[in-house]
Amino acid sequence: xxxxxxxxxxYFGDTAHTPYGTKSSExxxxxxxxNIEFLLSRxxxxxxxxxxxxxxVATAPVLKQFSVxxxxxxxxxxxxxxxxxxxxxxxxxxxxxxxxSGIYETKxxxxxxxxxxxxxxxxxxxxxxEEGWLDKAETAMIVKKYLQPLKTRQIDTLILGCTHYPxxxxxxxxxxxxxxxxxxxxxxxxxxxxxxxxxxxQIDRQLGRNDHLTLFVSDVTDQFKKIAEMTLKTxxxxxxVRL
Amino acid sequence: xxxxxxxxxxYFGDTAHTPYGTKSSExxxxxxxxNIEFLLSRxxxxxxxxxxxxxxVATAPVLKQFSVxxxxxxxxxxxxxxxxxxxxxxxxxxxxxxxxSGIYETKxxxxxxxxxxxxxxxxxxxxxxEEGWLDKAETAMIVKKYLQPLKTRQIDTLILGCTHYPxxxxxxxxxxxxxxxxxxxxxxxxxxxxxxxxxxxQIDRQLGRNDHLTLFVSDVTDQFKKIAEMTLKTxxxxxxVRL
Numbered sequence: 001x002x003x004x005x006x007x008x009x010x011y012f013g014d015t016a017h018t019p020y021g022t023k024s025s026e027x028x029x030x031x032x033x034x035n036i037e038f039l040l041s042r043x044x045x046x047x048x049x050x051x052x053x054x055x056x057v058a059t060a061p062v063l064k065q066f067s068v069x070x071x072x073x074x075x076x077x078x079x080x081x082x083x084x085x086x087x088x089x090x091x092x093x094x095x096x097x098x099x100x101s102g103i104y105e106t107k108x109x110x111x112x113x114x115x116x117x118x119x120x121x122x123x124x125x126x127x128x129x130e131e132g133w134l135d136k137a138e139t140a141m142i143v144k145k146y147l148q149p150l151k152t153r154q155i156d157t158l159i160l161g162c163t164h165y166p167x168x169x170x171x172x173x174x175x176x177x178x179x180x181x182x183x184x185x186x187x188x189x190x191x192x193x194x195x196x197x198x199x200x201x202q203i204d205r206q207l208g209r210n211d212h213l214t215l216f217v218s219d220v221t222d223q224f225k226k227i228a229e230m231t232l233k234t235x236x237x238x239x240x241v242r243l
Numbered sequence: 244x245x246x247x248x249x250x251x252x253x254y255f256g257d258t259a260h261t262p263y264g265t266k267s268s269e270x271x272x273x274x275x276x277x278n279i280e281f282l283l284s285r286x287x288x289x290x291x292x293x294x295x296x297x298x299x300v301a302t303a304p305v306l307k308q309f310s311v312x313x314x315x316x317x318x319x320x321x322x323x324x325x326x327x328x329x330x331x332x333x334x335x336x337x338x339x340x341x342x343x344s345g346i347y348e349t350k351x352x353x354x355x356x357x358x359x360x361x362x363x364x365x366x367x368x369x370x371x372x373e374e375g376w377l378d379k380a381e382t383a384m385i386v387k388k389y390l391q392p393l394k395t396r397q398i399d400t401l402i403l404g405c406t407h408y409p410x411x412x413x414x415x416x417x418x419x420x421x422x423x424x425x426x427x428x429x430x431x432x433x434x435x436x437x438x439x440x441x442x443x444x445q446i447d448r449q450l451g452r453n454d455h456l457t458l459f460v461s462d463v464t465d466q467f468k469k470i471a472e473m474t475l476k477t478x479x480x481x482x483x484v485r486l
Binding site for chain 1: 258259370373380381462463
């Protein structure tokens with residue numbers, strides 16, 4: 001909404017099945033396919049898989065199955081990271097599923113064969129963010145513990161490989177050190193969509209531009225509503241959907 | 244298995260949809276009904292809802308729908324707690340869904356109208372247990388923070404109102420104080436099933452007693468296997484089930 005304002009957005013949060021990051025590839029692929037089918041049934045014409053876990057494990061099967069333009073958050077983050085890095089020592093943090101997939105290493109090495117990539121799974125950061133414990137001492141302690149193995153590696157660029165982590169940007173920056181460049185995949189994927197639309201005006205012209213946001217979730221909880229309103233800084237209503 | 248040895252057990256872990264404790268009642272009721280239907284289709288003749296969240300929100304609708312004997316973990320824990328307490332000041336810890344339901348307060352007050360009940364939702368303890376962070380300093384710090392409001396209440400009995408929490412018994416006991424009696428719902432529900440079978444020998448005789456454990460899960464991950472083997476202290480195989 002900030003990077004490419006004006007477009008109509010259909011958002012679907014699969015809250016009946018989250019978190020994805022602790023689940024198997026097979027299960028995450030099944031959920032991702034259902035989610036895309038749902039969004040297409042509601043009129044979506046371009047899909048952003050705005051989740052690193054789903055992007056890591058489900059992009060290949062999903063691209064085979066659907067013909068609409070589909071964006072995932074990994075490739076744009078890798079491109080931005082490679083531009084940002086001077087010494088080509090990269091750190092990656094993500095869910096267990098994302099880190100196990102090895103997708104970031106693969107894509108970075110494809111792009112820069114001489115790069116060194118150090119990855120750490122940080123499974124507790126998603127529940128900490130979902131609890132809204134963004135500034136708590138306990139969160140800082142856990143972030144520090146997770147980042148410890150990266151501290152000795154001379155990384156100059158750290159990819160926040162989970163869409164929850166930008167909410168912890170401040171504490172992550174403090175613990176990894178202020179000289180390390182943090183890559184936020186939400187910004188890089190938005191820029192990638194923006195560039196695509198600029199280059200494909202026939203697709204761009206088909207998209208609704210009434211600045212309309214429709215929020216679907218598969219489970220409605222007060223906690224999710226609270227965090228969403230904190231993030232979007234406005235009152236919102238969800239449409240509950242049973243998939 | 245320890246409290247009533249010898250019986251055949253069909254275990255189903257709904258790992259494709261967990262955690263339940265952060266989800267809405269409607270969603271948890273739907274999952275619980277599906278889970279029971281699945282276990283009955285595999286020949287179960289007596290059901291234990293071995294989850295405090297599902298027991299808290301789904302017991303009433305489930306009892307309406309099914310005619311087999313169904314046990315939930317709340318009532319036996321309340322009975323044991325009431326026996327254990329001298330001053331009738333009770334603490335309850337559980338997931339957000341369990342605490343929001345108010346089920347423990349309701350049942351304790353029904354049993355002991357003069358009791359005082361103090362409840363705290365501890366949503367981060369499930370992910371900490373699932374990560375196997377049982378003895379970590381960060382876990383102790385978070386447990387201490389959650390228990391702080393109970394420390395001033397003179398409770399003499401604390402119900403571990405989530406089936407994950409007995410794995411944190413040591414640190415919980417240390418932080419709440421050694422004079423507080425901890426109630427483990429897994430033990431009380433097993434005793435309740437044992438008493439039921441002793442009183443209903445016609446049902447007891449129908450149950451298989453080949454000491455056979457069958458483990459079904461809706462999502463198989465290495466992490467879940469690791470934690471399950473740590474708990475059961477044996478190598479295990481899961482049958483994956485898509486519900």
